[in-house]
Amino acid sequence: MSQSHQQPALSQCPGCAEPPAAGDLFCGVCGYDLSAVPGRTGDRPTMAITVPPAASGSEAVRWPAAETDSSDVPAPVHRPSDLPGTDSGGRPLAEQEQEKEQVQEPGVAAGQGAPAGPGPGPVGGAEPSAVPVRHDDRAVPGGAEHSGDFALAAPDPRTAEHAAAAAAPAAGGKVCVACRSGRVDPDGYCENCGHAQPRERDHMEQELGSVAAVSDRGLRHHRNEDSFAVSSTALPDGSPAVVAIVCDGVSSASRPDEASAAAANAANESLLESLPRGTHPQQAMHEAIVAASEAVNALAQEPAGAMEHDAHRHQNAPACTLVGAVMAGELLIVGWVGDSRVYWVPEDRSRPTARLTEDDSWAAQMVAAGLMNEAEAYADERAHAITGWLGADAYELEPHTAAFKPDRPGLVVVCTDGLWNYAESAEEMAAAVPADAQEHPLRGAQVLVGHALDGGGHDNVTVALLPFAVRPQGAGSACETV
Secondary structure, X not given: OOOOOOOOOOOOOOOOOOOOOOOOOEOOOOOOEOOOOOOOOOXXXXXXXXXXOOOOOOOOOOOOOOOEEOOOOOOOOOOHHHOOEEEOOOOEHHHHHHHHHHHOOOOOOOOOOOOOOOOOOOEEOOOOOXXXXXXXXXXXXXXXXXXXXXXXXXXXXXXXXXXXXXXXXXXXXXXXXXXXXXXXXXXXXXXXXXXXXXXXXHEEEEEEOOEEEEEEOOOOOOOOXXXXXXXXXXXXXXXXXXXXXXXXXXXXXXXXXXXXXXXHHHHHHHHHHHHHHOOOHHHHHHHHHHHHHHHHHHHOOOOOOHHHOOOOHHHHOOEEEEEEEEEEOOEEXXXXXXXXXXXXXXXXXXXXXXXXXXXXXXXXXXXXXXXXXXXXXXXXXXXXXXXXXXXXOOOOOOXXXXXXXXXXXXXXXXXXXXXXXXXXXXXXXXXHOOOOOOOOHHXXXXXXXXXXXXXXXXXXXXXXXXXXXXXXXXXXOHHHOO
């Protein structure tokens, strides 16, 4: 049986626009064949969604002002010479500071760090009432109108009638975090509601004895390009050694997340091999940075013929920064390449704090060379450009290492610029560290990550905390000498 379609009635003649008489097959004015009706136009299932006008008598909706980048001059910080230590060449750090002061303008602190790297500087300009939120809201049962999710075309699997089906995917694989019933496919999406699942690296936490680290994607980046590694081993005499490595992928490079992960793992493995053999911790840190550099360089190697498809691939090699700390015996060893930092926060908060690293950045170089003062250097658009990194396109690898011997207990903070952009000076960092971080380093790291997210979370955030203990007979403090 075939279907017959009823002829649609015309309100006017397609030829002359005159209304035809009822039952006419031809127009009485122009003779147009009224049976030759044009086909219906294509279906338009979608239409533009516009914001409805405000109700009469009500004010227009006020959206929060967009946040903009700023390049505020950073607050003064203490220098590495605030703790007794030596550089890679064995010279006391105090001698280096004296040499720098001779070429600087009066009143300019050497080594002032800059928020460097490809990411923007500190974020400001937001209204105080604007609360930063993630843009991956999850559906809330009973509150779909406020969750930001579209309504599901299928019946809500969270209702009682679908409760039995919800248990099936749980036995066979990962369950969707949104609908709580759909199976997650290999690409990371729910097969039921299509919701993208959180990636493993979006938020990572690890606690190992007295050392802990936390890494978070932040509120604006679509992925976490930071990575870390924490571990512990034993020196030849049986005393413990604690390691923390933090890496920040260069966002303007290709595969920055792979670069940071490769660097952190390589540096950690190198230290775990060399420290038990009796290698001096400072030399071991130097070798670890070299190993991390080689691991990142290996990512840029392409199979034969791959360069034919992208002639400029070699100009955008994977890259990252690295900073690390090793506590071995009574020594604290730090090493870095780039703009990630290490801070010293004494247990007695009445004592001075210190930043133990100096950024590899354009602004820091200008200030250290005496070519600009701090205000001029950090007002320049090039201020946040890094001058040192790990990667095949790095100009020259120059690992920085320094050895310190604190004489009082304290906390070592190893972090990326995603944190120190919101607590730049040593005093600001000490104020952000909770009072019980010495006893609860994981909770302290969580609080510091929350501090960055509350401040705007414009970048990935990673921090590792290492409580440093000393023998009770230690007296005096080199930290007191500024």
